[in-house]
Amino acid sequence: MLKRHGQLVNTTTGEVHEFLEADESKGGPRRNYQLGGRYGQFSLERVSAMLHHESGITGDAFRVFWYCAIETYNEGGSTAAKAAKHLGLTPQATRRIAKQLAENKIFLVADVVGRTIKYKASPHIVTSLTGAEQSEEAAAYHLPTLPGRRTGAKRRA
Known part of the structure; x- marks a missing residue:
């Protein structure tokens, strides 16, 4: 055996x-769990906030987030080009979305090779780690913010 x-x-x-x-x-x-395959945990509160109409996160950005979140489990993250190919989006739009999500700490930069950036999901939002491991990893990163709900100085139009 x-x-x-x-x-x-x-x-x-x-x-x-x-x-x-x-x-x-x-x-x-x-x-x-009878979920079929690997499974992880996610923050209901933070994902619900991402879905809110005032969050500033579009449907395509939400799809890019979840694709990279799944790839965080599988391969430690994903590039925008790989996400674009899988999701049927343009590489330019996907790079712009990934950059915006990274600016808000929803994505973290997992690796950089030349001009290619590999993104992973914030451990504050999704994880497949144990509770102790997730707490340790989350402590190393700032809390994510939402593009439409920035704190501090307001942007000028």
């Missing part, structure tokens, strides 16, 4: 057997 996270795999037949792990906080076995 081969042991994977939360599973036992019979190497002869390939059959997968899930096993229950003890949930120490509740004194009983921990059940797996």
Whole structure:
């Protein structure tokens, strides 16, 4: 038998057997979520604020955010070009959206190679880490703001 996270795999037949792990906080076995594939957590409050009509975040910006958030789990983030190709947007528009989201700390710069920037989602909004790991990573970054709800000096028209 081969042991994977939360599973036992019979190497002869390939059959997968899930096993229950003890949930120490509740004194009983921990059940797996039935979401299909990997899963993560997100802040209902912050995502709801992003959806608000006064947030300054458009539908395309929200789509770019979620694509990069998912890619944060899979590959540590995504470039604007990769997001544009997947979402059917122009690379120029996607770069502009990603830059705006990064200015508001909704995106963080994960890596820069030449002129190519890889973005990842803020750990204040989405994460696949444990609570302790998420708290540690979030402490290293400023809280995100929303483009339509800037604090401090008002922009001139």
